[in-house]
Amino acid sequence: MLRYLVLLLAILMPLKSLAITPEEVMKNSQAAFLYPGRDFKARVVMRLISKSGSVRTRELTMLRKNYGETGGDQKYFMYFFQPADVKDMTFMVYKYPGRDDDRWLFIPALNMVRRIAAQDSRSSFVGSDFTYEDVSGRDLADDSHEIVGEEKLGGADCFVVKSTPKAGDTDYSHKLSWMDKKTFLPLKEEYFDKRGDLYKVFTAEEIKDVNGFPTIVKRTMKNLQSGHSTETAFTKVDYNMGIEDSLFTERYLKQPPRKWIE
Amino acid sequence: MIRILLYACLATLVLVAQKAYAGDFSIHGFLQGNYSLGIETSNPDGGDLKWAEERGQLKLEGAQEALRLFLKTDVSFDHLNENGEFELREAYLDLTQKRWDLRVGRQIVTWGLGDLIFINDIFPKDYEAFFSGRPLEYLKKGTDAIKAGFYPDIASFELVIIPFFEPNNFPDSNRFWMYDPMPGVTNRVQKEPASNIRNTEAALRVYRDIAGFDASIYAYKGFYRSPSMVPDSFTSPTRIELIYPELSVYGVSLQRSAFGGIAGFEAGYYDSLDDRSGTDPLIPNSQTRFLLSYQRQVIEDFSVTVQYYGEYTHDYAEYESTRIAAFPKEPRFRDLASIRLTYLIMHQNMRLQWFSFWSPVDRDYLLNPEVRYNFTDHVWAALGANVFGGKKDTTQFGSLDKNDNMYMQARYEF
Numbered sequence: 001m002l003r004y005l006v007l008l009l010a011i012l013m014p015l016k017s018l019a020i021t022p023e024e025v026m027k028n029s030q031a032a033f034l035y036p037g038r039d040f041k042a043r044v045v046m047r048l049i050s051k052s053g054s055v056r057t058r059e060l061t062m063l064r065k066n067y068g069e070t071g072g073d074q075k076y077f078m079y080f081f082q083p084a085d086v087k088d089m090t091f092m093v094y095k096y097p098g099r100d101d102d103r104w105l106f107i108p109a110l111n112m113v114r115r116i117a118a119q120d121s122r123s124s125f126v127g128s129d130f131t132y133e134d135v136s137g138r139d140l141a142d143d144s145h146e147i148v149g150e151e152k153l154g155g156a157d158c159f160v161v162k163s164t165p166k167a168g169d170t171d172y173s174h175k176l177s178w179m180d181k182k183t184f185l186p187l188k189e190e191y192f193d194k195r196g197d198l199y200k201v202f203t204a205e206e207i208k209d210v211n212g213f214p215t216i217v218k219r220t221m222k223n224l225q226s227g228h229s230t231e232t233a234f235t236k237v238d239y240n241m242g243i244e245d246s247l248f249t250e251r252y253l254k255q256p257p258r259k260w261i262e
Numbered sequence: 263m264i265r266i267l268l269y270a271c272l273a274t275l276v277l278v279a280q281k282a283y284a285g286d287f288s289i290h291g292f293l294q295g296n297y298s299l300g301i302e303t304s305n306p307d308g309g310d311l312k313w314a315e316e317r318g319q320l321k322l323e324g325a326q327e328a329l330r331l332f333l334k335t336d337v338s339f340d341h342l343n344e345n346g347e348f349e350l351r352e353a354y355l356d357l358t359q360k361r362w363d364l365r366v367g368r369q370i371v372t373w374g375l376g377d378l379i380f381i382n383d384i385f386p387k388d389y390e391a392f393f394s395g396r397p398l399e400y401l402k403k404g405t406d407a408i409k410a411g412f413y414p415d416i417a418s419f420e421l422v423i424i425p426f427f428e429p430n431n432f433p434d435s436n437r438f439w440m441y442d443p444m445p446g447v448t449n450r451v452q453k454e455p456a457s458n459i460r461n462t463e464a465a466l467r468v469y470r471d472i473a474g475f476d477a478s479i480y481a482y483k484g485f486y487r488s489p490s491m492v493p494d495s496f497t498s499p500t501r502i503e504l505i506y507p508e509l510s511v512y513g514v515s516l517q518r519s520a521f522g523g524i525a526g527f528e529a530g531y532y533d534s535l536d537d538r539s540g541t542d543p544l545i546p547n548s549q550t551r552f553l554l555s556y557q558r559q560v561i562e563d564f565s566v567t568v569q570y571y572g573e574y575t576h577d578y579a580e581y582e583s584t585r586i587a588a589f590p591k592e593p594r595f596r597d598l599a600s601i602r603l604t605y606l607i608m609h610q611n612m613r614l615q616w617f618s619f620w621s622p623v624d625r626d627y628l629l630n631p632e633v634r635y636n637f638t639d640h641v642w643a644a645l646g647a648n649v650f651g652g653k654k655d656t657t658q659f660g661s662l663d664k665n666d667n668m669y670m671q672a673r674y675e676f
Binding site: 048050056057082083084085087100102109110111112115116117118119120122123124126127128228246249250251255257258 | 290292325356358363369370371372398399401402411413418469476517519522523524526557558559561562563565606609610611636638639640642673675676
């Protein structure tokens with residue numbers, strides 16, 4: 001009897017760990033990567049490095065607040081420090097699953113708030129190799145997902161997930177993601193173009209535990225075809241600070257509160 | 263006098279702020295060269311440059327808890343008049359509380375949805391800066407004002423009180439060819455409204471989200487910022503007074519995502535308080551003005567904005583029967599269409615831009631192509647042109663026909 005029970009357990013155990021669906025992996029990853037905490041803050045420094053090695057810098061404070069569950073609405077507030085010609089600009093995004101974002105930009109020299117058209121979330125974020133989607137996420141339902149293997153990457157056991165966009169309006173044909181089985185953070189992503197050639201690679205270089213949330217604090221997106229790459233570092237990361245709803249309004253877009261942007 | 267006192271107060275505050283909040287003080291600014299060359303004909307005064315200056319700007323900011331002080335001062339050297347100028351662009355103190363805030367001093371206020379079309383933005387503008395190819399921020403002039411914001415749950419309120427009248431600035435007649443109905447009369451006197459309680463201007467904006475729309479309502483009581491010409495005699499004038507008639511404006515604006523882009527609507531009723539019947543030929547009649555706009559990102563980093571603007575003159579029969587023959591006849595309905603194309607390339611380091619106005623009624627236009635490149639994170643330069651034209655030389659852009667110019671802006675920012 002005991003022998004059968006052990007056998008049954010032995011059969012069930014690996015089955016249970018294997019039984020995770022690709023959708024669950026992606027959902028867990030979305031929760032760990034883009035939705036941790038009720039709110040989030042980071043000072044973001046992006047180094048845009050051209051093929052010849054010249055560097056442009058973008059520096060901003062990014063604040064995020066979740067509304068609802070993982071995959072639900074989010075609001076983002078960004079304040080720019082660099083480059084000099086966008087200093088003091090602020091940018092606000094209301095992100096909704098399943099439809100276009102609402103975006104507002106504040107231009108301090110004219111003391112003017114402008115709404116910005118936002119149809120293409122595959123657009124570059126502030127000229128970098130990251131897209132808006134890389135910053136704030138992509139609807140999971142827009143792709144079909146498939147676990148194509150399990151691999152060790154830098155000592156971490158990973159699921160390898162292939163995501164193929166259902167619509168043909170993306171700049172890539174499919175993406176491979178290496179998801180850490182423990183944290184569900186993406187450690188590497190490979191984007192393949194329409195001809196099936198590898199053209200963009202995302203790598204997570206450093207992961208830190210911040211208030212119990214594993215957080216990628218150094219990441220790079222490299223465009224293999226243009227040779228351009230963007231290195232992003234997060235500092236001053238914090239979670240669950242209790243950001244008020246009122247921050248995400250025109251009032252504070254025009255007068256960003258110091259306690260949040262510093 | 264009040265103005266001098268205000269600035270004395272602000273200057274004192276700056277000094278106090280510098281000492282007290284030394285730890286929370288920042289200085290930024292730029293050095294800039296800005297040149298514009300006429301490419302059609304020489305200027306009325308014989309020169310060829312519409313603008314030529316070097317300019318330095320300092321932005322000083324200090325903050326402590328609920329208080330924030332901001333100063334933006336320009337020092338420039340103008341090669342056309344060979345003189346240096348010191349200009350206080352903005353100087354204000356902010357007081358921020360949970361449910362309200364206050365901004366006191368010289369400040370730039372921008373309202374409404376229009377892209378270079380202003381209905382409910384009744385704050386002073388500098389059209390000379392715009393037509394001469396100066397950076398866009400110089401289109402807006404600072405206003406010496408008190409702005410109060412109130413933020414109850416139901417809506418947000420902005421109230422701007424302007425004790426000192428500031429007219430719009432128009433191109434200098436030495437540098438710009440413009441239509442003048444009475445060119446023989448050179449004795450001209452500006453008669454700006456005096457600064458007193460009765461003449462204090464007030465502007466109110468109430469805004470909130472309504473079903474996904476950014477919705478605002480506006481009200482203004484003050485003056486036209488473009489002057490009306492009042493000659494001392496119609497038959498043999500020797501002297502012209504430039505007056506600023508009383509004006510109230512009531513308006514609305516709505517904007518939201520729609521049709522794969524952003525659609526906007528703005529309207530305003532211009533109530534000409536000094537000529538409500540429309541029978542005074544020297545003062546503008548009341549008008550209804552509206553604007554439709556649509557913006558869309560066509561492909562990555564390429565966006566298109568189109569606008570259609572119209573102004574309808576009320577009491578037109580009265581205008582027709584009393585108008586002065588020497589002045590060009592205004593149409594009952596005047597419209598204006600605009601298009602802006604913006605394309606960012608090279609990791610957004612280069613911006614290609616096209617902006618143009620076209621008035622179907624006036625049959626005149628303004629074309630403004632511009633290319634701008636960020637050489638480094640601190641240095642950028644822009645090259646552009648303003649081309650004006652039209653069927654008649656009495657309309658807004660038609661009268662500027664001979665002033666086509668090419669401009670260059672180069673800036674080091676820190």
